[in-house]
Amino acid sequence: MGVSNNMTSVLNFIAFMCSIPIIAAGIWLASKADSECTHYFRWPVVILGTLVLLVSLAGFVGAYWNKQGLLAFYLFCMAMLIGLLLIVLVFAFVVTRDDGSRSVPGREYREYRLDGYSSWLRDHVTDPENWVKIKACLAESDVCTKLAQDYVTADQYFAAHISPLQSGCCKPPAICGYSYANPILWLNPTDPTADPDCYLWSNDQTQLCYNCSSCKAGLLGNLRREWRKANVILIVALVVLIWVYLIACSAFRNAHTQELFGRHK
Structure with a gap:
């Protein structure tokens, strides 16, 4: 050779x-x-x-x-x-x-909005036919249930660096003014008209904020990261x-x- x-x-x-x-x-x-x-x-x-x-x-x-x-x-x-x-x-x-993220006063995690991402990626994820499948898949995963295991008090949760997906899908937007009960249970919004997602939040553990625009944006944020x-x-x-x-x-x-x-x- x-x-x-x-x-x-x-x-x-x-x-x-x-x-x-x-x-x-x-x-x-x-x-x-x-x-x-x-x-x-x-x-x-x-x-x-x-x-x-x-x-x-x-x-x-x-x-x-x-x-x-x-x-x-x-x-x-x-x-x-x-x-x-x-x-x-x-x-x-x-x-x-x-990057569609923005800071939240008094919180270490960030929140996400769809208008911050590329139109191709946004359109693919938010397509109704695609999102129905994605939403069902997320609901079956442990993305949100892990939060309830990892954080007990509000101070612990607000100081946590949770993922974009968890920020968007597992809680309502901070602007709604929901009161913290646990990471996946939020009560009594002070301003339910502040964001369309405020109405879409549900304490039903199979629903949470999986119908929210913030959840779609959080998924895009995770993919980006x-x-x-x-x-x-x-x-x-x-x-x-x-x-x-x-x-x-x-x-x-x-x-x-x-x-x-x-x-x-």
Whole structure:
């Protein structure tokens, strides 16, 4: 096996290692309650990471056993995957660029409004047909019930950094003036006309604020926060994959040049 093939084997091992954090980031995203309930966002990163893993293995086999056809296939497929990963990153940055959060006086958590998010993401989530399914999924999850287990007093709750999803779906908006009984039980609003969501709040544990606009905005806030964290891993992986790919292309070209000159000696 030539020097170029040795180098390509090492590079493909690095690419193989890059696929692991991509898959891990995808699994982490898919495990979140908001992603579980918005199926379109669950598996793209996992699938992309798995394809990078398989293509890297193909490149390693091609380099180790000097299969030039397999190496050419690897280079073509890896270019496509790098392009897809770049598209996913750009798309994620565009649709999660805006932030619909606002601070609440006397509270550590924030509240969320729909008009702060990208129109594409907002329209997808708030589409009535989609939201019926998302709402039912959220109601079956432990997103809100966990709050009642974690916080007892109002002071504990108001000082907590709860997630956007919990802020939007598990309580009424602060402007309504509901009195705290526990994190998922609120009574006697002082200003029920302050926000349309004030009327939509229900102490029925299967309803809560799942019909509220704030719940939809909270779900968008969760998606934004989680994708922003995952993007850091994906950017690092993309930079390494591009670096590996460029060196692999150079090594592949050098191997062909050496083979060509060897034939003419």
